[in-house]
Amino acid sequence: MSTHANHPFHLVDYSPWPLTGAIGAMTLTSGLVKWFHQYDMSLFILGNVITWLTMYQWWRDVSREGTYQGLHTFSVTLGLRWGMILFIISEVFFFISFFWAFFHSSLSPTIELGTSWPPVGIVAFNPFQVPLLNTAILLSSGVTVTWAHHGLMEGNHSQATQGLFFTVLLGIYFSLLQAYEYIEAPFSIADAVYGSTFFMATGFHGLHVIIGTSFLLVCLIRHINFHFSKNHHFGFEAAAWYWHFVDVVWLFLYISIYWWGS
Numbered sequence: 394m395s396t397h398a399n400h401p402f403h404l405v406d407y408s409p410w411p412l413t414g415a416i417g418a419m420t421l422t423s424g425l426v427k428w429f430h431q432y433d434m435s436l437f438i439l440g441n442v443i444t445w446l447t448m449y450q451w452w453r454d455v456s457r458e459g460t461y462q463g464l465h466t467f468s469v470t471l472g473l474r475w476g477m478i479l480f481i482i483s484e485v486f487f488f489i490s491f492f493w494a495f496f497h498s499s500l501s502p503t504i505e506l507g508t509s510w511p512p513v514g515i516v517a518f519n520p521f522q523v524p525l526l527n528t529a530i531l532l533s534s535g536v537t538v539t540w541a542h543h544g545l546m547e548g549n550h551s552q553a554t555q556g557l558f559f560t561v562l563l564g565i566y567f568s569l570l571q572a573y574e575y576i577e578a579p580f581s582i583a584d585a586v587y588g589s590t591f592f593m594a595t596g597f598h599g600l601h602v603i604i605g606t607s608f609l610l611v612c613l614i615r616h617i618n619f620h621f622s623k624n625h626h627f628g629f630e631a632a633a634w635y636w637h638f639v640d641v642v643w644l645f646l647y648i649s650i651y652w653w654g655s
Contacts, residue, residue: 397601403458410451417443431467454613459619459628470627477631481638484601488642491594492649498586499654509609510654511587516579517655523574524651527567530642533603534563535640538609538633545616548623557613558628560636564606569598598642608632 417422417440424437459465465473499510507513518524537614541556575592615621619630 401466402472403464403466403469404650407447407595408451408453408454413443414451416446419448448607449497454614456620456628458642459481459614459625463594465625472628473631479633481634487644488594488597491590491597492645494586495650496592498590505583506587512585513586515584517587518574518578518651520655521650523570525572527574528647530567530570531640531643534560534567535637537563538636542629542633545621545626545629546623550616550619553616553621554613557609561610561613562605564602564609564636567602568599568606571595571602589641591650594646598639598646601639601642605632605636608635617628 415630419440420443421440424434424440427435428434441562485555488637498506502510537556537559538645539556541553544550544552544554544556580588580591582588609632612621612632615628
């Protein structure tokens with residue numbers, strides 16, 4: 394097959410990573426079930442290992458395509474932009490379902506909940522303690538990722554590096570504080586619809602923070618290795634869009650679930 398194309402599009406090579414990713418996801422999910430029911434983490438750990446190895450090698454291939462092989466032309470990048478935009482829109486609707494469940498139960502609490510919200514017997518978090526600190530952390534991370542973006546657009550390598558480094562650091566700090574909050578929580582996911590909606594909404598947001606932090610960490614490593622330029626850095630832009638989406642979702646979570654819902 395000829396290596397020269399008469400079109401600007403990228404026809405991907407055969408890759409094993411979608412298959413290994415699917416196997417990793419299946420193993421991870423099965424491992425969670427086994428962990429919950431049999432208290433055995435071995436399958437869960439194996440699923441994590443397969444998933445992380447797949448992520449590393451898939452990202453490596455995409456970085457090579459965009460940086461060294463010149464396959465991310467203007468037309469390809471435009472397609473990637475629309476793909477990222479549509480993905481974020483799908484994520485918006487994903488979180489809308491959790492807010493819908495929360496407001497459905499909280500605006501008209503049933504007799505079983507004691508006709509009050511939070512339900513009788515539930516001690517809610519103080520919104521002006523750890524949740525407020527986490528809000529400040531995520532808002533600050535939004536500033537630092539914008540700082541990194543401007544540094545990149547102006548060709549200032551050190552400013553972009555510093556902005557990305559602090560964003561990743563703040564993302565890790567947020568995740569650690571949320572883990573501490575969960576450990577100290579006075580209720581569990583099994584405590585009525587309040588516990589279910591609280592842990593589902595904040596838990597999935599926490600998962601998105603971990604994904605976004607990983608995304609930005611990969612961008613930081615690529616930036617240190619001079620993979621990005623002023624005009625060609627969509628990988629970073631996609632990570633920044635995703636991070637701003639995570640910030641906005643947290644603001645809605647904080648206002649509705651932590652502050653109004655408490």
